[in-house]
Amino acid sequence: MDILDALRSITGPDHVLTGPDMAGFATDWVGKYQNTPLAAVRPGSVEDVSQIMKLANDTQTPVVPVSGHTGLAGGAHAPEGSLMLSLSRLNTIREIKPDARLAIVDGGVVLEALHNAVAEHGLRFPMTFGAQGSCQIAGMLATNAGGSNVLKFGNTRALCIGIEAVLPDGRVLDLMSQLHKDNSGYDLRDLLIGSEGTLGVITGAVLKLVPAPAARATAMLALDNLTDALSVLNRLQEATGGTVEAFEYMPARYLTAVHTHFPDLKPVFDADHPVTVLAEIASTAPTDAQPDPDGSLPLVSTFEALLADAIEAGQIQDAIIAQNDTQRSQIWARREAAAEVCLARSPLVNNDIALPLDQVDPFLTRMTDELAALDPKADVLEVAHLGDGNIHYTVFPSDPALCDPIMERVEDVVREMGGSFSAEHGIGLTKLPSMQRRKDPVALEVMGQIKNALDPKGIMNPGKVLPT
Amino acid sequence: MDILDALRSITGPDHVLTGPDMAGFATDWVGKYQNTPLAAVRPGSVEDVSQIMKLANDTQTPVVPVSGHTGLAGGAHAPEGSLMLSLSRLNTIREIKPDARLAIVDGGVVLEALHNAVAEHGLRFPMTFGAQGSCQIAGMLATNAGGSNVLKFGNTRALCIGIEAVLPDGRVLDLMSQLHKDNSGYDLRDLLIGSEGTLGVITGAVLKLVPAPAARATAMLALDNLTDALSVLNRLQEATGGTVEAFEYMPARYLTAVHTHFPDLKPVFDADHPVTVLAEIASTAPTDAQPDPDGSLPLVSTFEALLADAIEAGQIQDAIIAQNDTQRSQIWARREAAAEVCLARSPLVNNDIALPLDQVDPFLTRMTDELAALDPKADVLEVAHLGDGNIHYTVFPSDPALCDPIMERVEDVVREMGGSFSAEHGIGLTKLPSMQRRKDPVALEVMGQIKNALDPKGIMNPGKVLPT
Numbered sequence: 016m017d018i019l020d021a022l023r024s025i026t027g028p029d030h031v032l033t034g035p036d037m038a039g040f041a042t043d044w045v046g047k048y049q050n051t052p053l054a055a056v057r058p059g060s061v062e063d064v065s066q067i068m069k070l071a072n073d074t075q076t077p078v079v080p081v082s083g084h085t086g087l088a089g090g091a092h093a094p095e096g097s098l099m100l101s102l103s104r105l106n107t108i109r110e111i112k113p114d115a116r117l118a119i120v121d122g123g124v125v126l127e128a129l130h131n132a133v134a135e136h137g138l139r140f141p142m143t144f145g146a147q148g149s150c151q152i153a154g155m156l157a158t159n160a161g162g163s164n165v166l167k168f169g170n171t172r173a174l175c176i177g178i179e180a181v182l183p184d185g186r187v188l189d190l191m192s193q194l195h196k197d198n199s200g201y202d203l204r205d206l207l208i209g210s211e212g213t214l215g216v217i218t219g220a221v222l223k224l225v226p227a228p229a230a231r232a233t234a235m236l237a238l239d240n241l242t243d244a245l246s247v248l249n250r251l252q253e254a255t256g257g258t259v260e261a262f263e264y265m266p267a268r269y270l271t272a273v274h275t276h277f278p279d280l281k282p283v284f285d286a287d288h289p290v291t292v293l294a295e296i297a298s299t300a301p302t303d304a305q306p307d308p309d310g311s312l313p314l315v316s317t318f319e320a321l322l323a324d325a326i327e328a329g330q331i332q333d334a335i336i337a338q339n340d341t342q343r344s345q346i347w348a349r350r351e352a353a354a355e356v357c358l359a360r361s362p363l364v365n366n367d368i369a370l371p372l373d374q375v376d377p378f379l380t381r382m383t384d385e386l387a388a389l390d391p392k393a394d395v396l397e398v399a400h401l402g403d404g405n406i407h408y409t410v411f412p413s414d415p416a417l418c419d420p421i422m423e424r425v426e427d428v429v430r431e432m433g434g435s436f437s438a439e440h441g442i443g444l445t446k447l448p449s450m451q452r453r454k455d456p457v458a459l460e461v462m463g464q465i466k467n468a469l470d471p472k473g474i475m476n477p478g479k480v481l482p483t
Numbered sequence: 484m485d486i487l488d489a490l491r492s493i494t495g496p497d498h499v500l501t502g503p504d505m506a507g508f509a510t511d512w513v514g515k516y517q518n519t520p521l522a523a524v525r526p527g528s529v530e531d532v533s534q535i536m537k538l539a540n541d542t543q544t545p546v547v548p549v550s551g552h553t554g555l556a557g558g559a560h561a562p563e564g565s566l567m568l569s570l571s572r573l574n575t576i577r578e579i580k581p582d583a584r585l586a587i588v589d590g591g592v593v594l595e596a597l598h599n600a601v602a603e604h605g606l607r608f609p610m611t612f613g614a615q616g617s618c619q620i621a622g623m624l625a626t627n628a629g630g631s632n633v634l635k636f637g638n639t640r641a642l643c644i645g646i647e648a649v650l651p652d653g654r655v656l657d658l659m660s661q662l663h664k665d666n667s668g669y670d671l672r673d674l675l676i677g678s679e680g681t682l683g684v685i686t687g688a689v690l691k692l693v694p695a696p697a698a699r700a701t702a703m704l705a706l707d708n709l710t711d712a713l714s715v716l717n718r719l720q721e722a723t724g725g726t727v728e729a730f731e732y733m734p735a736r737y738l739t740a741v742h743t744h745f746p747d748l749k750p751v752f753d754a755d756h757p758v759t760v761l762a763e764i765a766s767t768a769p770t771d772a773q774p775d776p777d778g779s780l781p782l783v784s785t786f787e788a789l790l791a792d793a794i795e796a797g798q799i800q801d802a803i804i805a806q807n808d809t810q811r812s813q814i815w816a817r818r819e820a821a822a823e824v825c826l827a828r829s830p831l832v833n834n835d836i837a838l839p840l841d842q843v844d845p846f847l848t849r850m851t852d853e854l855a856a857l858d859p860k861a862d863v864l865e866v867a868h869l870g871d872g873n874i875h876y877t878v879f880p881s882d883p884a885l886c887d888p889i890m891e892r893v894e895d896v897v898r899e900m901g902g903s904f905s906a907e908h909g910i911g912l913t914k915l916p917s918m919q920r921r922k923d924p925v926a927l928e929v930m931g932q933i934k935n936a937l938d939p940k941g942i943m944n945p946g947k948v949l950p951t
Contacts, residue, residue, distance in 0.1 A: 170666075208672055246582075403664045436667065450668065
């Protein structure tokens with residue numbers, strides 16, 4: 016039997032798309048890579064996925080799992096002759112357990128659909144990022160996505176306690192534990208999380224939920240330097256018991272670019288400051304959300320007092336606190352403009368790097384010198400999840416030929432400072448050269464040994480993550 | 484060259500112990516298994532460990548890594564002809580980074596030594612359990628140990644962001660990341676954590692620190708049932724922003740046994756209550772630790788108010804709050820008596836199980852019926868980290884021949900309820916039969932494939948974790 020007929024007999028003919036019918040699968044959100052698969056197949060059950068993988072394994076057909084197409088590193092690129100395996104029909108929220116604070120979901124559930132479903136129970140799945148309206152849980156897990164609230168809640172890995180996956184030969188791995196403690200053998204869950212579809216297809220997950228916040232307080236802080244910013248972060252964490260949810264660094268040049276790009280967004284402070292930080296704390300305590308007689312929220316008053324102390328200590332130069340949701344949105348708009356502002360010019364070298372928190376400042380200083388030597392005319396725009404040490408460090412070289420040397424130099428400096436060349440977007444295709452150059456060579460060997468053990472025929476999202 | 488001579492040339496002759504010199508390695512803390520190794524070797528550096536593993540791999544000599552000898556599942560049992568590889572000389576705290584809230588340590592550092600060292604910086608490594616005075620970091624990581632504060636801070640895995648390990652063939656895997664975000668390939672760190680020495684020897688780690696608490700509030704609560712207890716836990720978590728550090732369940736029969744065993748510990752409440760809970764919250768906020776004019780701590784007053792609300796709502800029947808450290812210690816003494824009280828009789832079936840939080844109560848009810856059918860004369864003592872769903876469920880059968888049937892029945896019920904037969908002590912040797920019976924068979928196969936890929940000669944702590 017022809018492989019397409021075999022697929023049709025598994026999923027029904029409507030769910031094996033070829034030719035013009037699979038136009039929606041032609042490229043991902045970034046649009047950098049053109050997909051040329053044999054077909055796109057939409058299984059309707061875990062059993063379908065298992066049968067498809069068995070068929071693919073028997074016929075040595077490469078399979079590229081795809082969920083929301085929103086990855087930034089080409090992890091779902093489908094080469095000639097491959098099958099794209101879409102999770103979009105596996106989109107059932109199997110169960111929400113409010114008392115246990117868990118959601119049990121199919122891999123193809125859209126992140127925002129989960130947000131909305133748990134909100135009805137006064138709960139929150141604390142993972143938010145730009146693509147949430149279309150990205151799916153399985154892709155989020157496969158890339159171990161980050162987002163805006165990693166500082167408080169961790170990355171995707173930290174929010175997942177159970178997983179279900181179909182292995183390259185069709186076996187179904189059932190690790191759908193609902194347990195906070197489960198010490199029974201190797202941690203295969205975390206091996207699959209972040210493996211970017213190269214070890215299996217994630218079909219289900221058990222996710223942690225947290226109470227929805229009762230109150231939030233959001234501020235823009237003006238500071239002299241990043242050392243003070245780190246001290247302020249620690250001060251806020253201690254004083255509030257670790258309730259800082261976002262701590263986002265925007266340097267003066269970034270804000271200037273934002274205000275140029277979006278003239279409606281006026282400067283927040285009268286003067287320019289070397290360092291601006293968006294800080295947000297949140298509380299689930301009803302007492303923090305009960306307005307005082309003067310109408311102010313206790314959480315906001317607490318935040319004001321803490322910031323006043325830091326101003327008195329000379330660590331903060333100026334601060335503005337949002338008094339309502341509209342003001343909060345306006346503050347966030349400056350941070351959320353990052354992609355549009357930073358990707359508006361070409362050529363560019365776009366780095367998604369992570370550093371130890373105390374190395375962010377030395378890195379930026381060092382890179383200023385390095386760039387002065389490599390390309391004195393280069394421009395830089397950076398914006399950072401400072402609380403995570405994660406910098407989106409974009410360089411605009413004066414000459415496209417300088418892109419690679421600059422990228423390598425950034426990697427050099429990051430490595431010397433104990434950082435990572437890849438913080439939250441994954442490796443996919445685009446970071447393979449960096450992976451080859453920068454990853455611990457023994458780790459690369461071990462990854463290869465594991466890949467080979469679990470996918471001896473090499474059919475599972477081939478060519479991604481592991482340099483060859 | 485003789486293997487012992489080869490070892491001596493690596494570590495120096497003083498650190499290859501044989502015969503009476505290795506008496507200290509004869510057994511572990513539990514004393515269940517007698518070790519009969521060829522020698523105990525004490526490497527003084529990571530390079531020593533690497534050379535020892537190369538030698539062992541070349542000569543196909545089994546190696547059993549051992550740190551504090553405090554494991555409860557026989558994971559460090561050394562069979563005839565094996566080498567015990569002690570980490571005790573790798574006991575340097577390499578660096579404490581107060582601003583970044585990290586400790587970088589050798590694998591052989593004793594947990595309590597780390598506690599003391601970070602306390603000097605006003606910081607805390609939030610992992611505490613009975614063996615902390617002698618257990619070492621590497622063993623804690625290898626078993627993914629739990630402890631008293633998992634509810635708030637997670638298990639060992641959640642506290643480790645970087646790892647260094649020597650693989651079975653002597654290669655050194657350097658994943659000593661100091662990063663909170665690092666998405667660069669498979670999660671080999673978490674694969675090694677919890678692998679109980681079967682995939683490599685953990686020689687170093689980067690551990691997360693948190694601020695030391697400024698204030699604590701500790702209470703004993705009397706409740707009618709576990710459903711109310713879970714509601715109270717959620718109520719406390721919401722109202723305090725998730726600061727509950729311990730939520731320990733003690734049923735009436737457990738407290739009766741404690742009071743019989745330790746006559747100095749008087750009953751806390753005038754009447755018996757079906758459910759007693761030790762609840763502790765802590766805060767790093769200085770405002771919570773500044774005594775009010777009447778001398779009471781604000782955190783304690785907050786706790787009192789919350790408990791009063793729950794009493795009014797009918798969820799708590801009675802409550803006593805510790806007013807000072809002495810009272811706190813007396814409350815904790817009832818919980819810490821568990822090992823002595825529960826292991827005082829024989830025969831016994833000792834279970835370290837985990838359940839979804841909302842299944843703890845149904846499990847206990849169900850087991851009452853099951854035991855009535857299996858062994859009507861059996862006694863039960865249970866005590867639980869209720870906030871983690873982790874129950875130490877001990878059964879004293881009327882006949883030793885009933886131990887195995889009861890163990891299997893507990894496993895049956897745990898499995899049906901989505902629980903795990905192994906929560907925090909690891910598999911080692913003692914849980915191998917349960918592992919064979921209860922672990923997802925595909926997971927067992929995948930574990931075997933990974934073990935075989937990384938340790939093809941099977942020299943790394945053979946016979947543990949993976950049933951054969």
